[in-house]
Amino acid sequence: MDKSQEKILMAWLKRQKGACGRYLSLAVIFGFLSGVALIIQAWLIATILQGVIIEQLARDHFLMHFTILVGLIFVRAALSYAREITSFEAGSQLRSTIREAVQQKLVDLGPAFIQGKPAGAWASIVLEQVEDLHDYYSRYLPQVTLAGMIPLVILVVVFPINWAGGLVLLLTAPLIPLFMVLVGMGAADANRKNFAALARLSGHFMDRLKGLNQIQLFSQGETELKAITRASDEFRERTMTVLRMAFLSSAVLEFFAAVSIAVLAVYFGFTYLGHLDFGHYGESVSLFTGLFILILAPEFYQPLRDMGTHYHAKAQAVGAAEELMSLLNYQPSVEHSSNAPALAKPLAQTNTAVSAGANVSPKISNQIGKIDKKIVAIEATDLTVMSFDGQPLVGPLSFKLQSTQKVGLVGPSGAGKTSLMSALLGFLPYEGSLAIVDESGRRQSLSQCDLQVWRSQIAWLGQNPQLFHGTLRDNLQLAGQDYSDKHLKSVLEKAQIGDFIDSLEQGLDYEIQDQAAGLSVGQAQRIALARAMMQDAQWYLLDEPSASLDSVSEVAVMSAISEATIDKSCLMITHRLDQLAAMDEIWVLANGKLVQQGHFEQLSAKEGLFKSMLSGHEQGLAIDLGTTELELQEGKQ
Known part of the structure; x- marks a missing residue:
């Protein structure tokens, strides 16, 4: 050395x-x-x-x-x-x-x-x-x-x-x-x-x-x-x-x-x-x-x-x-x-030798904005999401996500969809403006917000849900609130997984093993959805929630999401373009840029990336359906 x-x-x-x-x-x-x-x-x-x-x-x-x-x-x-x-x-x-x-x-x-x-x-x-x-x-x-x-x-x-x-x-x-x-x-x-x-x-x-x-x-x-x-x-x-x-x-x-x-x-x-x-x-x-x-x-x-x-x-x-x-x-x-939010509390509690001498935390603002009113919009102006070594991942983007609005985020693999989602969750650094707007019209930069409060207003569901070793009840109560069994079961019903839980001898005390062993991908995804719904959040951020699911599980998960987000805001990343007709708006990302915005009917009738993706998706869907019919006929013979 x-x-x-x-x-x-x-x-x-x-x-x-x-x-x-x-x-x-x-x-x-x-x-x-x-x-x-x-x-x-x-x-x-x-x-x-x-x-x-x-x-x-x-x-x-x-x-x-x-x-x-x-x-x-x-x-x-x-x-x-x-x-x-x-x-x-x-x-x-x-x-x-x-x-x-x-x-x-x-x-x-x-x-x-x-x-x-x-x-x-x-x-x-x-x-x-x-x-x-x-x-x-x-x-x-x-x-x-x-x-x-x-x-x-x-x-x-x-x-x-x-x-x-x-x-x-x-x-x-x-x-x-x-x-x-x-x-x-x-x-x-x-x-x-x-x-x-x-x-x-x-x-x-x-x-x-x-x-x-x-x-x-x-x-x-x-x-x-x-x-x-x-x-x-x-x-x-x-x-x-x-x-x-x-x-x-x-x-x-x-x-x-x-x-x-x-x-x-x-x-x-x-x-x-x-x-x-x-x-x-x-x-x-x-x-x-x-x-x-x-x-x-x-x-x-x-x-x-x-x-x-x-x-x-x-x-x-x-x-x-x-x-x-x-x-x-x-x-x-x-x-x-x-x-700011992640380190404000620990810095006050951590020993001086570590917090000062070790440079434990990055430089943070002395002012942490409190979120004490309902959030009605998320606004981005010239937003560029960065990697931790300073490389741009997506952007610059400008958009506004309104309260109760349903937006589908689509684009080729590597376009930057997940990176944008991570920035909204506060997990990636960014340049430009990314702000939340409350019902009084006050704009507040996300970098100056108390993200613990902000994240408490978000229900997030990814394509690979992480269920932790422990009981089903423990996983559902990650929000830290001691909900009654009746409430837990009602949320599980909304997530289309209630019948499966009722069939288990242990019920809510069912022990989930490491890597969700013993559960199918669809069951794990619906339990993760129920956990997200436990927060009673206003904003739903969904990253390929129906990925890796069979058709039955996909229908169940999407039905549960539709019911849960009736009066909520929703930003959903998806490759299933047939699910976008019910969305209020579609954002199309390509090479880190927002290249198209509009309703499903507008974008599907207009020449561009979305129409090309939709055509390819329909061809692939037809091939899948034809293969399924052939397998069914062979099975009957």
Whole structure:
């Protein structure tokens, strides 16, 4: 990894310390007090042995020393326990804050941004990478502070007793962090590659799992199995590289700590034998001095060794921070229409370290317009819908969608229909003017509206409805209101799915499995329609609601939609041009431009794209009907 990039990531990680709250400081305080208690213990032990062995004092003389010594054992145990608890809580607070910021960022950017990366890769970021920040804040950061404080206190205590012992400690102490840095120089880069491999593996596996039917139909099971094996082996090799670095750093630290303690032991040994006579301040080196310093020597290096042991946590955090920082600092190239409402509340609640230091959110307006009156129109003037990297997807468009108006949106694939729908939902950035008009005539830019309120007035139904794992009742009550079973069943009846629900033994408690397993596409679509109708919304935005449905299900869904939108506004994307005769107006998109507008009769009689599409649609419909009749005749024979 480039050094400048690593410095940026380290600066970002340090700015998040505030999310740990007071727990990080408490962990350091408890660790420091434990170190002070250990110094007192060493002094008591050396004093007792000096008095009993050299001065031949009675053991009763040291009764108080023994009592304090035993008491300090329990005190240190309590301090160690308190440090572990506060350290863990510091990491837990940090993870919660970062995970909330990541999830809120994804909510703000919306599904159009999320679909650019496999679901498994997002799962890796939200789960594994956030989780790998824990040890950095709960163990490494407190230990860095303690590694500077406790050895310094020990040096302050040792130098007045014996300058030679203090000098040995002072000169050998830098060796441990020096070799720790040398060994760990490649650890951050190895962890970064490890996380990248994990994200690729997660995304690859999730995509293959979802497309298992297609893999089997094309007889590519063995090929995909080999691909997953290769990806798994790559991840395993990178993980082992990281572990080798961690174990190597620990071994190096233990070696130099042992050598340093051995030097002290040799010095005092030869001093007691009379071969060395330096290091003291006029008096010979006593047993107390030697024992006191030798007892403290391992504890002098222990904070440094612990820092080395947790050094891999820093490397892990640096590796994990790259994608997290990239996501949280991501700024759309143009003003994002969903900035204000999506982030206004979380910014007020999120810890200052994350919201300010991490640039969690794009720049937003200080004024969020409230929607407190009925919306009667949606107006667009020179509207250009943009991708997140600033590329135009559709536009410029100018139109007005009136209250209770039914509009069909048609055009060739890739014309920009879904992109326009996403902009109206607040999921894509845009340039130009896109405003809502209330009954008092006040126009308000969608980018300045409270989109949570705006979306509560929208009933949306896509061509691939997402039903969540849980009961049917849970899925219907996504709006957050506790509706009665009677109301739920009445809405299901309106969605033409009531008979099916009544036939289920569990009824509203029917458990919907992952990917709506156990339901047909038509049943899932009608349940999704019932869920949309639960909002009692004024505006219906429908994206191919009858796609992938058989004729029976299509008739049921379109009938339910017609009934639900009698006195509502409706903008429907469809390829079924025969469904457009009942629409008040038809908008025809081509190459991102609105090329035709008008009633069905007008457009079907006028030369243009719509008439060409209608002719092709009728030919295709005739072929489908002829094929069906032939199959029926063959069946009778």
